[in-house]
Amino acid sequence: MAKDLHVVLVPYVAFGHLLPFFHLSVALAKAGIHVSFISTPRNIQRLPKVPLELSAFINLVAFPLQIVNGSSLPEGADNTFDVSLEKEKDLKAAYDLLCHPFKQFIANESPNWIGVDVFPHWAIDIANDFCIPVFCFSIVSAATRVFVGPPEYLTGDGLKIVRPSPESLTSPPEWVTFPSSVVAARRGSEANDYYYNFFNGDMSKRIAKILKGCKALVIRSCKEIEGEYLEVLVKIFQKPVFPVGLLPPDQQERRDYGEEWLKTFKWLDQQKPKSVVFVGFGSSCKLSKDQVHEIAYGLELSNLPFLWSLVKSEIADDIDVLPPSFINNTAGRGLVCIGWAPQVEILANPAIGGSLFHGGWGSVIENLRYGHRLIVLPLNFDQGFNARLIVDKGLAIQVEQNEDRSFSRNAITKGLRRAMVSEEGNQIGIKAAELAAVVNNPTLHQEHYIAEFVQYLKNGVAATQN
Template sequence: MSNEVRSLHVFFIPFLAHGHIIPTIDMAKLFAGKGLKTTIITTPLNVPFISKAIGKAESESNDNNVIHIETIEFPYAEAGLPKGCENTNSITSMHLYPAFFKALGLLQHPFEQLLLQQHPNCVVADVMFPWATNSSAKFGVPSLVYDGTSFFSICANECTRLYEPYKNVSSDSEPFVIPNLPGEITMTRMQVSPHVMSNKESPAVTKLLEEVKESELKSYGMVVNSFYELEKVYADHLRNNLGRKAWHVGPMFLFNRVKEEKAHRGMDASINDEHECLKWLDTKEPNSVVYVCFGTTTKLTDSQLEDIAIGLEASGQQFIWVVRKSEKDGVDQWLPDGFEERIEGKGLIIRGWAPQVLILEHEAIGAFVTHCGWNSILEGVVAGVPMVTWPIAYEQFFNEKLVAEILKIGVPVGAKKWAAGVGDTVKWEAVEKAVKRIMIGEEAEEMRNKAKGFSQLARQSVEEGGSSYSDLDALIAELGSLSYSNE
């Protein structure tokens, strides 16, 4: 890297949710690893989480590669939030979200003060901070948007928004083809965000999404946590047909090559729990265990959890299942009678958080039941593990199409309805069928082989000369030339 590039300073501003903060830290590590000065902008109560995540990288870096943190006070009182409500994990009720997003909007002025004081050369802002593009432009700073999902999902969402194909069907369950999207992809109204289709559902959310789109179009470009070989058709479509400047720099978490960094991505895993689940996996045959996890924000109903338990047991497959800690005196009311006794040695339930990357990379894991959040899908792809797709909401139904229909490394469980937080109801028979299909027989073996192939391509993409390595270099060089021309 030239001296003019090494002198660049980049601001990163992640949305205040762990699923957004973690990849932003990964991205900051990538830029810092190239010698750039990197600063993460956040609020006080999110600092310990971020500091721990970047601590290992700092201890192994010279001064030039240290990731800095700048804090902005969170205006919880002004927004009408309880004290301490500074990220989505601390939101105890859905009715607090409007106030939370109001607070995020109030961060704009102090952010501009930081821009004025530090004069960074670039701002990389989460898509959920649409005001960051205008703020950056005010100070002559190029801004990049980070969307946190796949090329395919970005393209599918944009084509759905532009052409409104959901208006051409007569019922919520009637399929429609997404226009101007390669692959003849069909969806139903039930699988599309209600905020995209109507502003009656929540005018405030619809307004925010409109601001997000306007911000994205005004920005200098997009940074995508994916790699070209995984979805080249859609990377090209975004750039050439939809007219976006976009760089693929993923899978970004592959920067975390040290075991401790992989283990502590996101939360404090109990050392005992971590040791227990990995030691338990060590006793299992290769490709013999199903890993089940629905991310940090999904709150499945007790009846749905019971159906998952019955389905897993009926499948006859060994499994590790991550569930949220019970909020009712630590007792899991949904557990079928005698379930834990019957699955002893065959199934392991982890309550709380698990070291997902380490689990997925273990040779005993044969499949991954996932909610189709992009971070989880990318971790599954890198591990070379086929997936049972169980989308809940947001862009997850688009991601399911990519995994199951385009890449052909997944089996849909049959979730049909967008339902934020709780998900669609899926019966135990469907769980049993999908798990058996992903684990047993020729089709399962074929999907596993394809998944292993994508894993190899993912790892090659971040090595010197790889597609993501080269695109990151190209992005940094372009930022360097912009900075030089503005001097």
């Protein structure tokens, strides 16, 4: 039965969504499930290579984006990485037009299940047309999903307005019955961003439609880290909730990334074990010049060795990104690499001991795999919830920030030194090492969490055939 099972996965066109869906594809394929992974040609080219032994089980299906009339999308842009925040509305409109080739694909293939992100609300109607069950795969932490709450609280269906203002988001929701600072938004820009961009309008309607229409909620998490929040999800959704483990990316051999990266890894290999701080804010955070400068001065003042992967931000010229004296003042103990970086391979290097990053859930998982001391600087999206979660679990230091999420160089320095050279940091290191054993336990993730979910998929198919 499992060998014949066919699941179609539909992620959004952002790296923070595509990669978890790809890792879920790999985990399902290892369990003998046939997976069709839907995206655009360029996004599929950007994915890691499918393991050769699983190539018969994973079908990468490319549908080109159709640009909407009047769109201002740059040519070739098909990922949030390629566009500014202002133009993501046009990207989302083009993404929604994938519903047409998707519907034809479903008609031709008749899969057993469809697994959707929180964006393709149109997949629910298509699935209903063909009587195919849907599960929602949530790429955010269970704590973040608890904060969002059940679908009726997103739209107010049949209820009075339960979240009438940004201020109403700054205390835990009524369905959290234990003390928690994790699932309450911070006053200021975090609460405002969630209220105006998430709980009002298009986003809340999309998510609510998918959460109502799915048969089960699948979470990239595990009970060992988020047990109490997973229990809340079961109560508020009143439908099956499956943690599928953390789905860490497979260990990769160091590859040939060119001469500059060869020099970088050679420098890393010469550093003391667990001494270097990796600094990386991923593809979703476009740092301003002021933010880059405060991080740079904070690194300089910390006197710690570092490797900084600086994705080119909204600043026009690379030469203007860093303070003029920064490179000279940190020569010998720090490197800055501008552009894409092989983050997983860097984090796996024995010299890395700590990580200064935004707190994105995928990056949290990648870091926990190697037992690094975490210094979190949340800037947008769900990062604040993740930051508070891992601080609450004794795994991280959070950089001090103002209500508008701004921060100072002194706050960066203080966070770095607390994590790397204090007794508090030593305790974080001990807890991180303990949790790394959980993250790296294939029996727990593949043979327990994934196996339990696969059995649910099989049972669902069997029920429709009887």
